[in-house]
Amino acid sequence: MLRKFLSNCKKPQGKFGKMVVNAMNKGHAPLCNWAFDLVSFDNEEKVLDVGCGGGGNIIRLLKKYPSIKVDGVDYSATSVESSIQNTQKFKSRTNIVCGDVMNLPFEDNSYDKVISFESIYFWLDPVEGLKEIARVLKDKGRIILALEMTNPQKAQFWTKRCEGMNIYTPEELKEFLLKAGFEDIQLHTAKKVWCLAEGVIYKA
Ligand SMILES: C[S@@+](CC[C@H](N)C(=O)[O-])C[C@H]1O[C@@H](n2cnc3c(N)ncnc32)[C@H](O)[C@@H]1O
Secondary structure, eight states: OHHHHHHHHHSOOHHHHHHHHHHHHHHTHHHHHHHHHHSOOOTTOEEEEETOTTSHHHHHHHHHSTTOEEEEEESOHHHHHHHHHHTGGGGGGOOEEEOBTTBOSSOTTOEEEEEEESOGGGOSOHHHHHHHHHHHEEEEEEEEEEESOOOTTTTHHHHTTSTTOOOOOHHHHHHHHHHTTOEEEEEEEETTTEEEEEEEEOOO
16 A cells, blocks of 8 residues: 555556545645745746645645746656646636646746656656756746755655655755756755755756
């Protein structure tokens, strides 16, 4: 059962996957609220949520900034379907599509900010995924990663039961961002293992 739950965190599928993403919408609220207190957004901005799951973080941002536009992308069809259902009320300000962070279905220079919460654990290659995010960000665009698990030792219970799940330390996240071309890296930590990592991409 635990393995089934974890594989649905990695790539939600079917009815059980829908239950998992809806539970994550609630469960990740504290992390998301912490992140949105640390980083301010602008009503004029266009934001992308990578690995958007059930769309909970998109909704929180749309509610907090009444004219911001927030798109979502996720490689799980179940996540995309759930996000679309959950964001019905806001459909004029969001577009949620299926796609892999390794090959995002967006033009270069499309977004002011990219958020990605609780997703990088599952990416095939974090640096290549971050490079792809850099591509779709505009000049001076910002990436915001937020994670509840950053201690590989403590998280072994989960990683041993979920193939392809990797836990990264804040220093490793910083290294990935630098390798992908981001600058002005800032790391914020809380509750011993939470981390928000942000960086800016300069293209000019
Ligand atoms: C643990 S859930 C987090 C969902 C949401 N961000 C939240 O905070 O509730 C991880 C999500 O990342 C998505 N994901 C994992 N790897 C991905 C990839 N390579 N490209 C796009 N989405 C991915 C999964 O399908 C899943 O919906």
